[in-house]
Amino acid sequence: MILSIESSLPTFKTLKFHVGLNVMIADTQPDASEKQTRNSAGKTSFVEIVHFLFGADCEPDSIFRTPALVEHSFSAEIRVGEELFTVRRSGLEPSKIFVLEGGRDRKALKLKVDKATERMFVSNTNWKAFLAHLQFGMPEDLEGSVFSESFTPGFRSMFSYFARRRNSGGFISLERQAEKQQRWDWQVNLSYLLGLDWRVPREFQKIRSRERTLEELKKAAKGGSLGEMFGTVAELRPQLTVAEKGATRLREQIRNFEVLDSYKDLSRRAARARTEMQALSREAVSLQETLGHLCEALTNEAPPDHTDLQQIYSAAGVDLPGVALRQIEDVNRFYQSVLENRRTHLQREILEAEQGLASGERRMRTLDEERREILRSLEGRGALEDFLSMQRNLAELEATAASLRERYKTAELLEGESTKLNLDRANLKLRLQADHQQRKDALEAAILVVAEVINELYDDRLGRFVVQATDNGPEFHISIEGDRGGGIANMEIFCFDITLFQLVAMRYGGTGFLIHDSHLFDGVDERQVATALLIGDAITTAIGGQYIVTMNSDIFNRLPLPGDFDPGRNVLSTRLSDKTETGGLFGLRF
Numbered sequence: 001m002i003l004s005i006e007s008s009l010p011t012f013k014t015l016k017f018h019v020g021l022n023v024m025i026a027d028t029q030p031d032a033s034e035k036q037t038r039n040s041a042g043k044t045s046f047v048e049i050v051h052f053l054f055g056a057d058c059e060p061d062s063i064f065r066t067p068a069l070v071e072h073s074f075s076a077e078i079r080v081g082e083e084l085f086t087v088r089r090s091g092l093e094p095s096k097i098f099v100l101e102g103g104r105d106r107k108a109l110k111l112k113v114d115k116a117t118e119r120m121f122v123s124n125t126n127w128k129a130f131l132a133h134l135q136f137g138m139p140e141d142l143e144g145s146v147f148s149e150s151f152t153p154g155f156r157s158m159f160s161y162f163a164r165r166r167n168s169g170g171f172i173s174l175e176r177q178a179e180k181q182q183r184w185d186w187q188v189n190l191s192y193l194l195g196l197d198w199r200v201p202r203e204f205q206k207i208r209s210r211e212r213t214l215e216e217l218k219k220a221a222k223g224g225s226l227g228e229m230f231g232t233v234a235e236l237r238p239q240l241t242v243a244e245k246g247a248t249r250l251r252e253q254i255r256n257f258e259v260l261d262s263y264k265d266l267s268r269r270a271a272r273a274r275t276e277m278q279a280l281s282r283e284a285v286s287l288q289e290t291l292g293h294l295c296e297a298l299t300n301e302a303p304p305d306h307t308d309l310q311q312i313y314s315a316a317g318v319d320l321p322g323v324a325l326r327q328i329e330d331v332n333r334f335y336q337s338v339l340e341n342r343r344t345h346l347q348r349e350i351l352e353a354e355q356g357l358a359s360g361e362r363r364m365r366t367l368d369e370e371r372r373e374i375l376r377s378l379e380g381r382g383a384l385e386d387f388l389s390m391q392r393n394l395a396e397l398e399a400t401a402a403s404l405r406e407r408y409k410t411a412e413l414l415e416g417e418s419t420k421l422n423l424d425r426a427n428l429k430l431r432l433q434a435d436h437q438q439r440k441d442a443l444e445a446a447i448l449v450v451a452e453v454i455n456e457l458y459d460d461r462l463g464r465f466v467v468q469a470t471d472n473g474p475e476f477h478i479s480i481e482g483d484r485g486g487g488i489a490n491m492e493i494f495c496f497d498i499t500l501f502q503l504v505a506m507r508y509g510g511t512g513f514l515i516h517d518s519h520l521f522d523g524v525d526e527r528q529v530a531t532a533l534l535i536g537d538a539i540t541t542a543i544g545g546q547y548i549v550t551m552n553s554d555i556f557n558r559l560p561l562p563g564d565f566d567p568g569r570n571v572l573s574t575r576l577s578d579k580t581e582t583g584g585l586f587g588l589r590f
Contacts, residue, residue, distance in 0.1 A: 003016065023549050027579060048165070049074055055159075074088070103130075132155035164520070165517070183205075183472070194443070196467075280360045446465055457531050478492040497514060501540070516548070516549050518549070556571075
């Protein structure tokens with residue numbers, strides 16, 4: 001519960017609160033614009049101050065770090081449980097919550113001494129943990145507990161349902177206290193606040209995380225950056241089969257392969273034999289031609305006719321007188337000798353040619369047999385280089401097969417994960433339904449409070465609070481029958497918040513206050529607004545809490561409040577105004 005809020009800013013208007021209804025009135029000019037009416041007086045800023053003092057982050061764009069406010073601090077006197085605390089915080093040192101009063105005997109608060117001021121302070125993180133323990137029943141020390149893990153209830157998320165902020169989209173739907181609040185966050189935190197098993201929606205979030213990861217992998221497999229690494233089972237099965245068959249075939253060839261150490265030498269010998277055989281073939285052709293010419297020459301060799309010799313000698317006797325001529329017989333004998341020598345020479349050359357042919361043929365037969373023997377030796381065997389090359393090819397094939405095998409397994413896992421996710425989601429829904437059945441008392445309590453509030457708000461409408469177990473986790477809805485005009489959606493949020501406040505107060509202790517900015521009642525019939533104030537007053541007073549409402553004077557003055565309504569008790573003495581520069585909450589405009 002908030003008792004008062006002050007500031008070191010001299011112009012700040014101190015606010016004091018009490019049990020029950022606290023209406024903060026902002027006087028507005030009749031001709032004020034929408035911006036002036038809504039933002040100049042400081043009603044929304046009041047909600048921000050409450051969040052600031054209860055552990056909200058102080059980002060660089062926070063109003064508490066603007067030049068006009070950063071040097072100043074804001075303080076609040078609050079009651080947490082049965083203990084009074086006075087705390088102070090500034091935009092200059094937002095990580096420190098100075099504890100001016102209270103908490104001295106509480107070790108869980110983890111107080112420290114500020115060296116500069118010698119004042120006691122607690123870190124903002126420990127402050128939030130301390131409040132979470134006293135207001136929402138969480139462990140004193142979150143470290144090591146399940147609450148220190150991801151997707152678990154958090155103080156700031158739960159606190160924001162009791163002081164919704166319009167600037168964050170807190171009045172868009174009842175289940176979300178901020179427009180950007182994620183599904184898991186509101187499912188987990190509302191389940192915790194309503195007394196349901198919050199671990200079930202937490203598991204739903206884990207399934208959603210797995211589904212997102214799986215979806216990203218599937219997108220990558222369809223042609224993204226990882227397209228070559230993945231595929232479907234149907235696509236990869238034939239590739240894997242072919243690769244494994246090729247590796248098996250080559251592995252068998254290597255197993256039957258015999259390495260011949262002299263492979264290269266034998267190959268060279270076979271090549272030389274072939275070359276020599278080709279040379280012998282060419283030489284044999286040449287010898288055959290030579291032999292033919294020699295045989296023809298031998299056949300044509302014959303002695304000249306004797307008559308011719310006599311004519312020559314007769315002519316010689318005439319023409320060359322005095323020359324001693326040999327006798328014809330001597331000439332015949334000489335010529336016969338020359339002829340015999342010629343024939344002997346030709347026969348010798350023919351014999352040599354025939355011997356060369358015979359020798360070539362023998363060498364050809366020898367070389368041919370040697371070459372055949374070499375080829376027979378090489379058949380079925382190979383060189384070490386060939387063997388190593390086959391092994392390299394096998395290694396490449398086996399690597400390809402292994403890669404395809406892993407991709408195939410991955411594809412099976414991905415497709416199997418989809419099936420498993422569907423089964424897990426279905427089982428989790430059954431678990432959620434079972435939890436709602438086991439905790440029906442908590443649900444019925446919420447249903448009854450909502451029904452009572454709606455009955456008080458509307459004489460002619462029925463409504464109900466629905467907590468539904470869906471495939472995507474719990475859903476929370478309030479449905480008020482009839483047309484959706486007259487701010488029905490806003491009043492559904494009111495019904496939910498006032499119910500949540502009452503149930504949490506009884507179960508955990510709660511914040512001790514519920515704050516509604518005037519924007520909640522935009523478009524709501526004035527009769528329902530007046531009734532809502534009375535309901536809030538009655539419920540909070542009954543449990544010693546506060547219902548704090550900010551409202552413009554022109555709207556408040558039109559509300560059909562009953563005659564016994566006491567403005568002196570229910571309306572704050574501090575009034576805000578947008579009529580002057582100093583009339584707002586801060587006493588200045590910035």
